[in-house]
Amino acid sequence: MQNTFPSLNSLKLNPYRPTLICDADQVIFDFMYDFQNFLKIKKLFFNWKSYALTSNILKNDNSSLNEEEIKELINNFFKKFTLKMTVIRGSIKTLNKISKYFNIVVLSNIPFEYYDLRLNALNNNNLNFPFFANKGEKGTASSHIFNFNKNQTWFIDDSPFQVSSVIKKEPNIKTILFIENTKLAKLIKNKNNCDFYSTSWLKNEKILLNQFLKYD
Numbered sequence: 001m002q003n004t005f006p007s008l009n010s011l012k013l014n015p016y017r018p019t020l021i022c023d024a025d026q027v028i029f030d031f032m033y034d035f036q037n038f039l040k041i042k043k044l045f046f047n048w049k050s051y052a053l054t055s056n057i058l059k060n061d062n063s064s065l066n067e068e069e070i071k072e073l074i075n076n077f078f079k080k081f082t083l084k085m086t087v088i089r090g091s092i093k094t095l096n097k098i099s100k101y102f103n104i105v106v107l108s109n110i111p112f113e114y115y116d117l118r119l120n121a122l123n124n125n126n127l128n129f130p131f132f133a134n135k136g137e138k139g140t141a142s143s144h145i146f147n148f149n150k151n152q153t154w155f156i157d158d159s160p161f162q163v164s165s166v167i168k169k170e171p172n173i174k175t176i177l178f179i180e181n182t183k184l185a186k187l188i189k190n191k192n193n194c195d196f197y198s199t200s201w202l203k204n205e206k207i208l209l210n211q212f213l214k215y216d
Contacts, residue, residue, distance in 0.1 A: 018152035024108035026158040082117035090201030139169030
């Protein structure tokens, strides 16, 4: 697989378990919380006009950063913050509980050069799961993971674009659009283009473990 690091061919799954493909930024790690603090240091701010970073990162004079400036800014952020990013409430406890029933694969669009930093951050937070850095849409990589054993497969991400890419590539994968950040949630125009919409890890747990455990 050209779009992941390392190659997904190295992935090993328990063939008797379902699989959860889990995003990292804004699903496990609170990207926006730490990124906003980083922007303040740089005398920049996020204007919450849309879900994209492009056009939303502004200088004090309200002019926006261009794509090259944003790319450099994101790289600097990951270089300095990846190892110390805040975690989303409930993510660590819930993922470890889910891992008793599921294979868990972390699939994150972090630049490949920061793979080791992200892997260390996951391990430091007791999230010792297979991790792959991805480039671009996640539908291709998710389809590849699904085809490892054709078992029940789930995908959870905060990006409607990524959820759509998975649905288009492999409709047999069940999807959860998970947006814990209330400001980001207000920017979502269509919350129905997924199998489930969630705003908390408690709800994610109930969705995923309903087939194994009894919930009220």
